[in-house]
Amino acid sequence: MRKRKHNAIGWTHETRNPIGGCLHGCSYCYAHRMCDRFPALSMEPKFYPERLKKMQRELATTEPSRIFVGSMGDMFGDWVKPGAAVTPDHVRQVLKVCAKLEQHRFLFLTKNPVGYIQYDFPRNCWCGVSSTNGSPDPKVWRLIYGLPFDKRPMKIFLSLEPYLQRHNGAIDDCFKYFDWLIIGGQTGTEVFKPPVWWMDDVIRSAMLQDVPVFVKPNAGYQKIVQEYPEGLKVEG
Numbered sequence: 001m002r003k004r005k006h007n008a009i010g011w012t013h014e015t016r017n018p019i020g021g022c023l024h025g026c027s028y029c030y031a032h033r034m035c036d037r038f039p040a041l042s043m044e045p046k047f048y049p050e051r052l053k054k055m056q057r058e059l060a061t062t063e064p065s066r067i068f069v070g071s072m073g074d075m076f077g078d079w080v081k082p083g084a085a086v087t088p089d090h091v092r093q094v095l096k097v098c099a100k101l102e103q104h105r106f107l108f109l110t111k112n113p114v115g116y117i118q119y120d121f122p123r124n125c126w127c128g129v130s131s132t133n134g135s136p137d138p139k140v141w142r143l144i145y146g147l148p149f150d151k152r153p154m155k156i157f158l159s160l161e162p163y164l165q166r167h168n169g170a171i172d173d174c175f176k177y178f179d180w181l182i183i184g185g186q187t188g189t190e191v192f193k194p195p196v197w198w199m200d201d202v203i204r205s206a207m208l209q210d211v212p213v214f215v216k217p218n219a220g221y222q223k224i225v226q227e228y229p230e231g232l233k234v235e236g
């Protein structure tokens with residue numbers, strides 16, 4: 001049995017990118033920086049069937065792990081459509097592989113959470129929204145949470161990474177639907193670090209709704225807070 005890995009991201013054991021690329025164009029994007037360094041990489045959306053086959057083969061014999069799928073892009077952007085370079089069918093092929101690898105938990109992140117709605121998620125998939133301002137639209141989360149049980153991802157979570165703008169009151173409403181909160185900062189020197197009181201504030205809101213919190217070291221928080229929801233604890 002292949003041992004689970006340990007990844008610098010902290011909350012995941014490994015990353016896989018059977019679909020890569022993103023057109024959101026965020027100024028702080030790590031994937032963009034990697035593409036600048038390594039010309040073989042690209043931010044153009046693309047499906048990589050050979051990577052999907054490798055993911056299926058290698059993970060079939062790996063200890064139960066948390067796998068972040070799509071760390072080099074956004075698999076659920078609004079550019080994913082029939083006839084495009086990445087189609088909903090490509091995403092379904094990835095989800096089918098995730099369903100077969102039932103010992104693992106697969107985590108996705110998007111800045112376009114309405115993109116989740118058209119798929120039936122296997123029960124081992126966790127779907128997150130990535131936000132920098134802590135003000136995700138509660139309407140979207142009510143919609144996803146309200147899907148029939150067999151069309152809903154196993155759990156949904158919020159990633160404030162990098163946390164660049166203090167949240168507004170809407171986040172309290174969202175925590176009724178979220179099962180996990182991740183907070184992170186920007187990587188590098190001379191970058192913005194969220195003030196500690198912002199983090200205290202959002203952590204308090206999450207805890208009031210019994211939402212576990214994971215704060216990445218790059219957020220610069222004074223305490224180590226690394227909680228996982230029950231369903232994501234795969235150690236043992």
Ligand code: SF4
Pocket residue numbers: 022023024025026028029030031032071072073074111
């Ligand atoms: S959404 Fe993510 S992958 Fe896309 S540009 Fe922004 S940071 Fe990069």
